[in-house]
Amino acid sequence: MxxxxxxxxxxxxxxxxxxxxxxxxxxxxxxxxxxxxxxxxxxxxxxxxxxxxxxxxxxxxxxxxxxxxxxxxxxxxxxxxxxxxxxxxxxxxxxxxxxxxxxxxxxxxxxxxxxxxxxxxxxxxxxxxxxxxxxxxxAALGESIAGASRSSQRSLMVTLGTGFGAAAVVDGCGALLVGGVNVQLLFEALVEDHGRADDVLSAVGLAALLGVPVDGVAGAAQAAREGDVAISSSFEEFGRRLGRFLAGHVRAMNMDVLVIGGGAGKAFDLFAPSLRAEVRAEVHAAALGEHxxxxxxxxxxxx
The missing domain is CATH 3.30.420.40 (ATPase, nucleotide binding domain)
Structure with missing residues (x-):
């Protein structure tokens, strides 16, 4: 729409x-x-x-x-x-x-x-x-106006907060239904055999995968950046799950840019490589943060 x-x-x-x-x-x-x-x-x-x-x-x-x-x-x-x-x-x-x-x-x-x-x-x-x-x-509109997807005509933004949110911008307008995909209902979709996107692909889901409380994700990210191999592998697995889940939707909606935001997006550098390996589109971290x-x-x- x-x-x-x-x-x-x-x-x-x-x-x-x-x-x-x-x-x-x-x-x-x-x-x-x-x-x-x-x-x-x-x-x-x-x-x-x-x-x-x-x-x-x-x-x-x-x-x-x-x-x-x-x-x-x-x-x-x-x-x-x-x-x-x-x-x-x-x-x-x-x-x-x-x-x-x-x-x-x-x-x-x-x-x-x-x-x-x-x-x-x-x-x-x-x-x-x-x-x-x-x-x-x-958030998607904000990034389209002045952020990571400003130069894109077809962008999808996902927010990884307490839940999983998604929104598309097509030719300068917010779009709810693109390529047969109801973007705002993606939070209900299943992520392979792991559960709903809202539970698995969110800050809550990332924390569960890491085995830490939600407010412990930042500390886990720092440990990964300092060389903790086990924690790094959990971030990589999160990126793979996110990429496999989004790959088909990005292809069906013909998106050229994927933007990752939300609280879990602060660890973007740790899961971006495995995410990018799965998705055929430019993938960027949100540029505007809370703005x-x-x-x-x-x-x-x-x-």
Missing amino acids: CSEQTPTEAPQVDLVVAVDVGGMSIKRGLVSFGDGGAPSVESLPAQPIDATASADVLLAALRSAIDPLLRRAVDGQQADVLALGVAFPGPMDYERGIPAIRGQRKFDNLCGVDLRAWATTAWPDQTLDVRFVNDAEA APLIGAAAFTVM
Whole structure:
């Protein structure tokens, strides 16, 4: 699906409030597109979040993350309506702003909550134009605007976070169905006999393969870089699993660039060789880091 709301050309606006709601933290910032040049991001520190918390606790965390950005936006531009872009994991009714997540270890308690109506109530003194976009799609759009896939007409980005996310950009537009592949449902697909992509090809899956907790992946990566052969082989196996899983989809969608992001992507150098050996496309690490979904959510919001 190619929508006028998901272009990779920078829109003509001054300032957009953007947040990326992840399973462990809320990334946030103010995105400026200036006079149509490269976007800039003024980010605030990410706010930790317990994605398994009650709805009230999660909504309070969202409010505390967004509130200082809105106050800065009011000070930074003269506008009657403030644009707020929210990147959020699926499944979700993005048009209405209602999550539909069940059984993914995150945000189950927001299932069915009308987040657009909540935002209107949370900031009654502000007129907000709130748009919701899939977090993986937001990251892919951001990388297409100013990052690793900027020169590509057909790119696939996968985010390896608390779950497995994927989004495609074709001819400047976010695409949900490409070559018969429903990109946003790849997280449910099986990875050989190892399990679902969401469980196996994610930061959680990488941690399980390494035999460490999720917050221990960075330490394992450092050990591998310092010469631990056993740990290095686990990273290589992760790259093979990821490459074998993606190879057919990349071929079916005729993608020329594959971008790897998300928390596990910080160990890209350790699994990239075995991944590249399996996939017939350019493979790059995401270039924008936490700014990619913020730029993508902002671009989606203002169009």
